[in-house]
Amino acid sequence: MDNIHQILQVAPSENDVLTTVIDVEGSAYRKEGTTMLIQEQGKLVGMLSGGCLEEDVRLRAEGLKKGQSQSFFYNMKSENDLDWGQGAGCNGGIRVLLEKIDAPSRLYLQKMHERLLKGKSVLTVKKLSSEYSVSESVFIVDEDNYWGNGENHFVKEVLLLMKNVDSAASGIHYIEELSCHCFFHWFHPKPRLLIVGAGPDAIPLSYFASRTGFSVTITDWRPALCNKETFPHADVLLTGFPTEIFPGFEFHPHDFVILMTHHFQRDKEALHYLLGKPLQYIGIIGSKERTSRLMGGKELPQNVYSPVGLAIGAEGPEEIAISVMAELIQLNRTIVKTKREAVI
Incomplete structure (x- = not known):
């Protein structure tokens, strides 16, 4: 899950500290672009590692002044306590950037949150000093939609660099046109999962999807099943038959949909409508034979998956939900990588 969505959801305040992994050498628990918020009272939102350096980062953040930034390199390779007192032995090193939020940076984050909620990806570029502050x-967002505290020359060069895939890969890159190092990272909207059917087996799927960073929508024609009490982790609940809900629903090309009403006619109605949409993923719970009947014997399109989930021998609602989410996470990682390279 991308921590930035958790962070933006709590609405960072002035005097909070935004921390970001800006460089990774070797192997590490998380990659470039991973964020964590240190709230003024010391509470942490998100994680930068497996828990081995968060407390040290929190302590270092206490000395920052409003609007100030500073970075620290953590050698995670050492197995003893000589480097910085942890002996993690993780075979890698990471550089963490700390930025104490002030009024302008708080506004920048609010704007990013607004764009992400609207389904827009946001590229962040930070010009770094020799000390990596x-x-x-x-x-x-694009060449006509940007904001920040960069001067005209800096912004102009960055907009030109968006066309260069290598220069805009996440991490620190030396930019000759600016004679400095810059940190680049794309933040993407939450992937959206639409679950059609609010039966008992949809409950663990909704929970795991929410916990792994998906925006979850549940739709069912039965109010007794499709409600907030049953699905507390869902972002949206839509009550009605597929023929009632789908015409007014704004589908996105990268949406994931799972059909699991266990009602043949309802699944058939929903599938008939969904096949006309350029969706990333349509998963159908049930056997291949049942799916074949739903399709009227026609060949499955590339975006229709049946049976759903990775083949891990899953049994029962919870295990099946885990296998489905493993498949969705795997596919979504590929989508994000492809999207980044296509946009730049």
Whole structure:
């Protein structure tokens, strides 16, 4: 799950500290772009590692002034306590950037949250000093939609660099046109999962999807099943038959949909409508034979998956939900990588 969605959801305040992994050497628990928020009272939102350096980062953040930034390199390779007192032995090193939020940066994050909620990806570019603190930054949706505290020359060069895939890969890159290092990272909207059917087996799927960073929508024609008490982790609940809900629903090309009403006619109605949409993934719970009947014997399109989930021998609602989410996570990681390279 991308921590940034958790962080933006709590609405960072002035005097909170945003921490970001900006460089990774070797192997590490998380990658470049991983964020964590240290709230003013010391509470942590998100994680930067497996728990071995969060407390040290929190203590270092206490000395920052509002609007100030600073970075620290953690050698995670050492197996003793000589480097910085943990002996993690993780065969890697990471550089963490700390930025104490002030009024302008709080506004920048609010704008990013708004764009992400609207389904837009945001590229963040931070110009780094020789000590890897931030001197200028810009947030970019496209060449006509950007904001930040970067000067005109910096912004102009960054907009040109968006066309270069290698230069905009997550991490620190030296930019000759600016004679400095910059940190690049794309933040993407939450992937959206639409679950059609609110039966008992949809409950663990909704929970695991929510916990792993998906925005979850549940739809069913039975109010007794499709309610907040049954699905507390769902973002949206829509009550009605597929023929009633789908015409007014705004589908996105990267949406994931699971059909699990266990009602043949309802699944058939839903599938008939969904096949006309350019969706990333349509999963159908049930056997291949049942899916074949739903399709009227026609060949499955590439975006229709049946049976759903990775083949791990899953049995029961919880295990099946885990196998489905493993498949969705695997596919979504591929989508994000492809999207980043296509947009730049």
